Amino acid sequence: MTARKRLLVTGREGQVVRSLLERTALHNDIDILVAGRPEFDLSAPASLATVIKSARPDLIVSAAAYTAVDQAEAEEELARIINAQAAGVIAEAAQALQIPVIHLSTDYVFDGSKMSAYVETDPVAPVSAYGRTKLAGEESVAAATDNHVILRTAWVHSPFGKNFLKTMLRLGESRDSVNVVADQFGTPTSALDIADAVIAIARNLLASGSPELRGVFHLTNSGRASWADFAEEIFRISADLGGPVAAVGRIPASEYPTPARRPANSQLDCTKLAAVHGVRMPDWAHSTKTVVTRVVQPLAASI
Numbered sequence: 136m137t138a139r140k141r142l143l144v145t146g147r148e149g150q151v152v153r154s155l156l157e158r159t160a161l162h163n164d165i166d167i168l169v170a171g172r173p174e175f176d177l178s179a180p181a182s183l184a185t186v187i188k189s190a191r192p193d194l195i196v197s198a199a200a201y202t203a204v205d206q207a208e209a210e211e212e213l214a215r216i217i218n219a220q221a222a223g224v225i226a227e228a229a230q231a232l233q234i235p236v237i238h239l240s241t242d243y244v245f246d247g248s249k250m251s252a253y254v255e256t257d258p259v260a261p262v263s264a265y266g267r268t269k270l271a272g273e274e275s276v277a278a279a280t281d282n283h284v285i286l287r288t289a290w291v292h293s294p295f296g297k298n299f300l301k302t303m304l305r306l307g308e309s310r311d312s313v314n315v316v317a318d319q320f321g322t323p324t325s326a327l328d329i330a331d332a333v334i335a336i337a338r339n340l341l342a343s344g345s346p347e348l349r350g351v352f353h354l355t356n357s358g359r360a361s362w363a364d365f366a367e368e369i370f371r372i373s374a375d376l377g378g379p380v381a382a383v384g385r386i387p388a389s390e391y392p393t394p395a396r397r398p399a400n401s402q403l404d405c406t407k408l409a410a411v412h413g414v415r416m417p418d419w420a421h422s423t424k425t426v427v428t429r430v431v432q433p434l435a436a437s438i
């Protein structure tokens with residue numbers, strides 16, 4: 136990018152939004168604009184286009200979503216307005232401004248029955264309300280504009296907001312052991328790495344109108360883990376730092392019933408992203424260490 140570019144990101148306190156704010160600060164040719172509640176409310180999609188147009192962005196990162204996976208089972212209509220209808224309105228606004236949109240989606244568009252990592256062309260078949268509404272979001276974005284990148288990511292953690300990693304560390308402060316599901320597999324992914332990848336992809340989209348750079352891509356850290364593997368790694372790193380520790384009891388998902396079904400395997404193959412956009416993500420354990428260190432060090436200082 137030669138001239139300064141204006142990236143508009145949706146949401147305010149979300150993990151990906153906060154990570155983008157932190158990472159774009161390292162790039163002096165990028166200005167980041169935040170569109171969030173109350174003036175930018177995805178549950179009222181009609182109001183969104185005006186806010187976007189007046190911000191005059193060069194690219195939109197559509198990162199805000201209804202992300203409460205279990206709650207969505209009881210609120211599918213609200214989740215659909217936010218994840219599908221509003222996503223479509225944002226993409227239409229991008230099309231009207233003739234700018235690209237990078238839209239965040241999820242591994243939960245898959246049913247989890249594949250034994251190996253999912254590629255972008257594998258059939259989608261969500262097994263939860265959240266997954267169905269996010270898939271509908273992908274469809275509305277693609278229908279609104281060809282100038283899009285849909286990034287399916289998974290198991291997001293960061294020093295910000297709510298996530299599994301922070302929950303484990305909080306539980307480790309008060310409990311000796313926690314039971315964690317050991318038969319669902321995916322890839323823990325740092326929102327800080329997602330932010331770096333989004334910036335690289337944004338640069339590519341702003342530099343070239345090539346259709347090859349557009350479409351659906353998988354974006355996770357590399358490797359594969361179960362939730363129990365992830366929890367054990369979190370506590371191993373935390374122990375080295377003098378932070379909270381708990382023993383991990385490995386249980387089957389059948390012993391941890393939740394309102395929403397989750398895929399048994401949702402590992403995503405990210406080969407296409409590396410080949411087309413040149414983005415290679417670190418190993419999940421490496422990025423887990425970065426995030427645990429940031430969460431634990433202030434905790435340890437306060438004990």
Ligand SMILES: NC(=O)c1ccc[n+]([C@@H]2O[C@H](COP(=O)([O-])OP(=O)(O)OC[C@H]3O[C@@H](n4cnc5c(N)ncnc54)[C@H](OP(=O)(O)O)[C@@H]3O)[C@@H](O)[C@H]2O)c1
Pocket residue numbers: 145146147148149150151152171172175176177178197198199200201202217239240241242269287288289290291292296297326
């Ligand atoms: N978290 C995961 O494990 C995961 C996994 C796969 C894919 N993803 C996808 O990745 C993207 C980013 O996820 P994340 O982890 O950063 O999400 P998050 O931490 O749960 O944050 C959600 C964001 O959406 C915003 N939001 C929710 N309802 C809204 C509304 N009605 N109007 C305006 N903003 C609203 C929130 O606004 P406030 O700032 O006002 O609270 C917040 O900024 C999402 O598209 C998500 O579907 C996430």
